[in-house]
Amino acid sequence: MGKFRTIQTALNAGEISPKLRGRTDIPRYQHGLELCRNAIPMVWGGVQRMPGTRFVAEASGPVVRLIDFPVSIDGAMAGYVLELGDRKLRVYYNGTQIKNGAAPYEVATPYQSAILPEIRYTASANVLYFFHPTKRPKRFYRKDSDTNWILEDVPFTYFPYMRPPNSSGIKITPSATSGNITLTADKAWFIADHIGLTLVVNGGICTITAVTDSMHASASVDAGTPISAPDSTGRRLHDVVTFTYTPPEIPVAFGFNVDIKALYDGKIPDFSTSYAEGGYSGNSDDYLTVTPSNPLPDGVTVTRVREINQLSGTDPDPDWKEQAWSDFRGWPACATFHEQRMIAAGSPTYPTYEWGSSSGDPLDFTIGTLDSDGWAFNLSAASTSIYHLLGVDCIATFAGDKELTVRGSSDSPITPSNVQVKNRTPHGTGLVRPVQIGGEIYFVPPSGLKLRGFGYQYSSDSYVAPDVAVIADHLVADGNGISQISYAREPYSLLWAVTNGGALLTLTLDKEQEVTAWAAHGTDDSRHISITSVPGQDGSDQVWFAVKRLINGQWRTYVEMLDVGLQTDSSVVASGAGLVEISGLGHLENCLVDVKADGFYCGRKTVIGGKIALENPAATIEAGLPYHTTIKDLPLELANPGQSIQGAATAVGKIRVRLFETQGCTVNGEQIPFRRFPNINAPVGVFSGDKEIFNLGRGTDPSQTQVSIEQDLPFSLTVLAIIKEVTVNG
Incomplete structure (x- = not known):
């Protein structure tokens, strides 16, 4: 076939599977590599040596999980990193570990190391929320300094109430409407684990305090906090009211209690009330005036003024409900934020349900009928538990067997009466937290052996999730x-x-x-x-x-x-005038480390007493563990359609490796010179251009035409292209 000059103009298909060695016809083969180890394929075509890492701290234990927590402080974004360990949490920021004096700053958590992979989290308004199906949700936030963080139970103001499984046809009868009462079921229902559960019976809220037998339980009625009124009695609102700062007059009726909620700047302010008999809107109704106890700026909106009912009567209630989340029933496994609501899903008792909070109030999950009320939807298309939620243009929902979208119809927000649930792709996901990249969400199926990109494909007008x-x-x-x-x-x-x-x-x-x-x-x-x-x-x-x-x-x-400026791992950097040693290497005691001083390579030295001594003073020193970079191309093939040299006797007489800002490498084991005269006493400078190597190999073995470019010293390496002069016979 004669002589050819071939060029691999890009190496940005990365390392490809041995299963694709026969696919010499696809572009990925022409741009791919057999090995890409400790090197990063770049979007623009080349391959660059992997940067090194900077040692920050020893972890709290052998099993930890790192979690991202970006926070806005004074208008600037601060990227905090949390280290979850065995029942403890540590905080990192800007390359350092936050400390309380000389010791790491720690916060106690309820999460033992065995369940760390199962923790799901989401963030909003500088607050991080943790979820696990067996743990009450927690929230974590920075209070006023880097050494003052709060981890606490999420203070839900109202939980969702639902009819529990296997309770169809059961009626519950209360013995009274207030105080300590007895609940009687008409069929066997109560068990000891029900103690502490909250029920809604005949419109009122009561908490089970003891279980007598399978049909009887003791409970206490939640009476709320009475309104301060002239006759010291409680009052009930006629309806739910939303208003701004100017205090309104709200009609009330005798005998009940109210709870007033507002949200301003992420805080719930206090309110006081005053009561007047008669005179409301020109009639004789009683009314209530709601006034902030502490001064608030104009425009603060009271998002809900809600009644808390006592039980309306003692008749059997066929429609009673139970608090959907509890230590007995389990807690949501995951959550996200979407359309000014917190969305939660995947509890053990309700694995295919999604709950939405009240609009504008992420802690109020009261299920209602108003557009602003909370909601609960059973995603029956998800036959297995929901593992992950992402709030994008919809609620992207990842269950164990498929991927779904949840959104309102006609580009409207989701409300209790407006929802569309669509089954999109049939793959399923596991515990690995998905990530959004552009318009796609990348997730890992339960096997862990694939990575799929979930997104909308315009050409097919459908959602797809190909394995990348x-x-x-x-x-x-x-x-x-x-x-x-x-x-x-x-x-x-x-x-x-x-x-x-x-x-x-x-x-x-x-x-x-x-x-x-x-x-x-x-x-x-x-x-x-x-x-x-x-x-x-x-x-x-x-x-x-x-x-x-x-x-x-x-x-x-x-x-x-x-650290893109480093070429060693777990490294320590020191800078200053006339340094003759570098310390802080106790974590690498007795290890061989690469040492660079003012750009010169000082060889591999053993750490003794956490230090390395230099032969000559330096201003900047880097010391860390060495790592080896290998960039090896695939067996040669012609790029011309219809022609192939597979199996032919092939000889490569000369190759050129095109480099960019490179300080050293070997090619097929041959050390390539980079030092330039007369700068023999200066550090090796960066080189951009071609380096030539002769007589690469010959024969019918495809490996004899391959090029392996390697770097085991702490210097830069970027490969742009590989050019070969090839002679083919046969």
């Missing part, structure tokens, strides 16, 4: 499935994934440029267990890792942060 891991399924399978994912938009547009086997993977994504490229990272002595990303102060995203490292024969868990 199929092109590199060996990386996911070798890691025993994906256990966590996170997305960092800047600077590389990377979806990061941690596998159950401790591998670290990246997926370079850019839909506009049609780039989907996988790579694998890490060393034999590292196991990544958690990852997250938060906004950084410079506009880029900070990527954080929890990683186990083998130190002196023992696995230790560290919290580290990606």
Whole structure:
């Protein structure tokens, strides 16, 4: 066939599966790699050595989970990272661990290490909400400083009440309408676990205090807080009223109590009331005036003035309801925010239900009929539990067997009487928290062996969820499935994934440029267990890792942060005039580390006493664990349709590797010179251009035409293209 000059102009298809070795006809083969290890495929076509990580702190225990928590402080976004450990939580910010004196700042939690992968969370208005099906939801927020955070039960003002399973046909009769009463069921129903549950019976709220037998229980009626009135009696509102700051006159009736709620600047202000007999709107009705107890700015809106009823009577109630969430019935497994409501779903008792709070009040889940009331919908199309919710243009709902959308009809908000539930794709998801990237939501099915991108496809006018891991399924399978994912938009547009086997993977994504490229990272002595990303102060995203490292024969868990200016892992950096040593390396005691000083490579040295000594003073020192970068192309194939050199005797006489701002590498084991004369006493500068290598190999073995570009020193490497001069016989 003669002589050819081939060029691989892009390497941004990343590492591709061995199963695709026969697909030499597809563009991914022409732009793909056999190995992309500790290197990142770039959207613009090249492959760049993976940056190093900066050591931040040793984790609180061997099992931790990192969680992102962006907070707005004084108008600026601050990216906090939370480390959830065994019944404790630590806080990190801007590359440092928050401390209380010399010790890490910690907050006690109810979450033992075994359930950390099951924790779901969502955030709104600088408050982070934690959900788990067996734990009462918690909220976490920064009170007034980095060493004053609050973790508390979510103070729901009203829970949803629903008819519990297997209670059809059962009537409950109260013995009285107030005080301590007895509840009688006409069929066996009550069990000891019902103690503490709250019921709505004949319109009133009562709490079970004891169970006598299967048909009888003791309860106390919730009487609320009486209104202060001249005759010291309670009053009831005729209706629900919404009003702004100017106090209105509200009609009331004798004998009941009211609860007044308002929301201003995320807080519920206090109100006082005054009562007058007669004279309401020109008639003799009694009325109530509601006034803020503390001064509030004009325009504050009272979102609800609600009655709390006593029981209306002692007749048998066939329509009684039970508090849907409790320690007995379980709690929502997940939540999100959408259309000024908190949306919760997936409790153990109601696994396919979604609940929406009252509009504008995320803590009020009273189910009603008004457009602003809360709602509960059974997504019967989801035959298994709901695991995740994302509030986008709809409520994207991820169940164990399928993906659904929930939205109002005709572009209207969801209300108790306006909802559309659509079954979109039939794959299902597991515990891994999905991430949104542009118009798609990426999720991991229960097997962990796929990564699907859920979104609307205009060409088919339908939702699709293709597997984007199929092109590199060996990386996911070798890691025993994906256990966590996170997305960092800047600077590389990377979806990061941690596998159950401790591998670290990246997926370079850019839909506009049609780039989907996988790579694998890490060393034999590292196991990544958690990852997250938060906004950084410079506009880029900070990527954080929890990683186990083998130190002196023992696995230790560290919290580290990606640093694009570093070329070593778990590193420490020191700067100052005339430094002759670098300290703070106790976490790498007795380890061999790479050392750079003022840009010079000082070799690999052993950490003794947490320090490394230098032979010459320096102003900037980096010391950290080495890692090896390998970029290896696929067996050669011609790009011309209808022609192939597969199986032909092939010789590569010369190759050129096109580099960008590179300080060193080897090509097929041959060290490539980068030092330039006469700058022999200066650090190696960056090089951009072509490096030539001769007599790569010959024969019918496809591997003899491959190029392996490697870097095991702490210096930059970026490969733009690979050019080969090829002779083909046969």
